[in-house]
Amino acid sequence: MLTLILAESSLETIPPKIGRYGLTKTPSKKGEEKNKTILDISLHSRIVQNLPNREKRGRPDIIHLSLLAALGTPLNKYGFLQIFVHTIQDMVIRIASETRLPKNYNRFIGLMEQLYDLGKVPPEGPPLLTLEKMTLETLIKNLKPSETLLFTEKGTLLKLKPVMNECAKQENPLIIIGGFPHGDFSPETLKLSDKKISISPETLDTWIVVSRALYCYEEAVLDKNLNTK
Numbered sequence: 001m002l003t004l005i006l007a008e009s010s011l012e013t014i015p016p017k018i019g020r021y022g023l024t025k026t027p028s029k030k031g032e033e034k035n036k037t038i039l040d041i042s043l044h045s046r047i048v049q050n051l052p053n054r055e056k057r058g059r060p061d062i063i064h065l066s067l068l069a070a071l072g073t074p075l076n077k078y079g080f081l082q083i084f085v086h087t088i089q090d091m092v093i094r095i096a097s098e099t100r101l102p103k104n105y106n107r108f109i110g111l112m113e114q115l116y117d118l119g120k121v122p123p124e125g126p127p128l129l130t131l132e133k134m135t136l137e138t139l140i141k142n143l144k145p146s147e148t149l150l151f152t153e154k155g156t157l158l159k160l161k162p163v164m165n166e167c168a169k170q171e172n173p174l175i176i177i178g179g180f181p182h183g184d185f186s187p188e189t190l191k192l193s194d195k196k197i198s199i200s201p202e203t204l205d206t207w208i209v210v211s212r213a214l215y216c217y218e219e220a221v222l223d224k225n226l227n228t229k
């Protein structure tokens, strides 16, 4: 089974310090104030401007599009894929393969706000989405991948198809793709991979890299497992 991690993803609630200065806040159950509004640069550009790593913040649409692209693949539908979102604030979202995300962006944001508020979605019964505080390093240690490939335009330029063919020979490979709009992976993230791979001289959007990598892996794995031609 292939694991996909969208790493350092641009998905977070409005940081608390900024919340104190008058933006939307909701009281938590313990009576403390807790902001559960998802940061979106198109709505909160002045907040994003004052944040560290601002080029990587406030783009939850990247996660929405990338998750739709990954969850909709035959690879996922046949149970050959598991997906995690690691965020820039070291939160990890596990996404069950049967999850059907809203196609509408505003409804996706509503779902993410519910997830940040309650820690799981749906609130009752077996969760489809769970949220917990965890570093990328801990997540990878828990997953124990046989090989970790990190996709970056600064990696070794290779043809994607042979890369994913080799990946498909591994028992439990992991691919890491950045869930942020601009800038680079942190040095801590770069240290966690076995290989750094570039698939184009151009910088591509996250969901394009996700779609292409999953398609090539799917071609290699499903042909073998489903006896298709």
Ligand SMILES: C[S@@+](CC[C@H](N)C(=O)[O-])C[C@H]1O[C@@H](n2cnc3c(N)ncnc32)[C@H](O)[C@@H]1O
Binding pocket: 150, 151, 152, 153, 154, 176, 177, 178, 179, 180, 181, 182, 183, 184, 197, 198, 199, 200, 201, 202, 203, 204, 205, 206, 209
């Ligand atoms: C929009 S890019 C990240 C920002 C990019 N470094 C920039 O400054 O514009 C999103 C992610 O897609 C992947 N990616 C983009 N272009 C790629 C390429 N040519 N080869 C491999 N991965 C790529 C990387 O994982 C990257 O973190």
